[in-house]
Amino acid sequence: MKEESGNYQPYSYFQLMEVSLRELLVEKGIVTDAQVAEEVEAMRKRTPAVGAGVVAKAWTDPGFKARLLADGTLGCIELGIEVAALKLVVVENTPDVHNVVVCTLCSCYPRMLLGIPPEWYKSRNYRSRTVREPREVLSEFGLQLNEQMKIRVHDSTADMRYLVLPMRPAETDGWSEERLASIVTRDCMIGVAVPKSH
Ligand code: FE
Numbered sequence: 001m002k003e004e005s006g007n008y009q010p011y012s013y014f015q016l017m018e019v020s021l022r023e024l025l026v027e028k029g030i031v032t033d034a035q036v037a038e039e040v041e042a043m044r045k046r047t048p049a050v051g052a053g054v055v056a057k058a059w060t061d062p063g064f065k066a067r068l069l070a071d072g073t074l075g076c077i078e079l080g081i082e083v084a085a086l087k088l089v090v091v092e093n094t095p096d097v098h099n100v101v102v103c104t105l106c107s108c109y110p111r112m113l114l115g116i117p118p119e120w121y122k123s124r125n126y127r128s129r130t131v132r133e134p135r136e137v138l139s140e141f142g143l144q145l146n147e148q149m150k151i152r153v154h155d156s157t158a159d160m161r162y163l164v165l166p167m168r169p170a171e172t173d174g175w176s177e178e179r180l181a182s183i184v185t186r187d188c189m190i191g192v193a194v195p196k197s198h
Contacts, residue, residue, distance in 0.1 A: 043115075050081060051113035051163060052184035056177045058090075059168040072163060076113070083112050089154070092165045093194070097150045100138065100191030101162040102130040108156035110163050114186055121190065131155065141192040164189050169197040 011019065025031045054076065058065040068075030072088030088110060091099040103109065104127050109117040120126050130137050134151045138144075145151065154162040166188045172180060187193035 046111055047115045048186035048189065051189045052181040054079060054113060055165060055184045055189065056181035058165055059180055060177050081112060087160045088163060089160060090163050090165050091152065091154060093167045097152055098145055098191065099152045099154060099164045100130060100134055101154050101156060101164060102127055103156040104131055108158060108161060110161040113163055114189060138192060143193055164191040166195050169195055171197040
């Protein structure tokens with residue numbers, strides 16, 4: 001964790017914690033340096049592109065979409081995505097219902113599909129206000145929903161995570177899965193934005 005430029009900087013509190021704990025675990029033979037490196041690499045590969053691939057597949061394959069909505073965990077396994085023991089629930093946006101995900105308690109998040117959560121997701125402000133005044137919070141994200149649109153707020157827990165399946169924009173007929181995936185942003189899958197075709 002030291003700077004490679006040669007400028008020595010003292011470890012921060014968390015860097016020191018990380019190094020101390022890791023060296024202790026290696027010394028005691030509980031993990032190896034290679035295993036730690038492997039896990040860090042696996043974490044780096046978890047980005048919103050993984051979730052976007054799932055959404056694009058659901059948009060283009062009705063059979064897959066039905067299976068994904070019935071059991072999000074099994075749907076991901078079908079695509080070869082490692083979801084461990086987590087229960088994943090996929091919630092579908094429709095012309096009448098918009099879904100948004102929060103963790104009121106802490107910061108539970110579908111990391112296997114979206115990577116590391118953004119800072120605002122963990123903020124007290126987002127966590128408390130999204131359940132009380134979701135329409136107001138969404139409008140602050142730039143998402144204005146009409147009064148008829150119902151908003152469903154999903155509160156994540158340690159063993160249940162949610163992913164929003166956004167509506168496919170109308171002007172995307174004939175698009176490849178890859179191109180479709182390119183318009184599915186992290187925020188669309190949390191539910192604070194919707195995909196745009198241009
Ligand atoms: Fe949490």
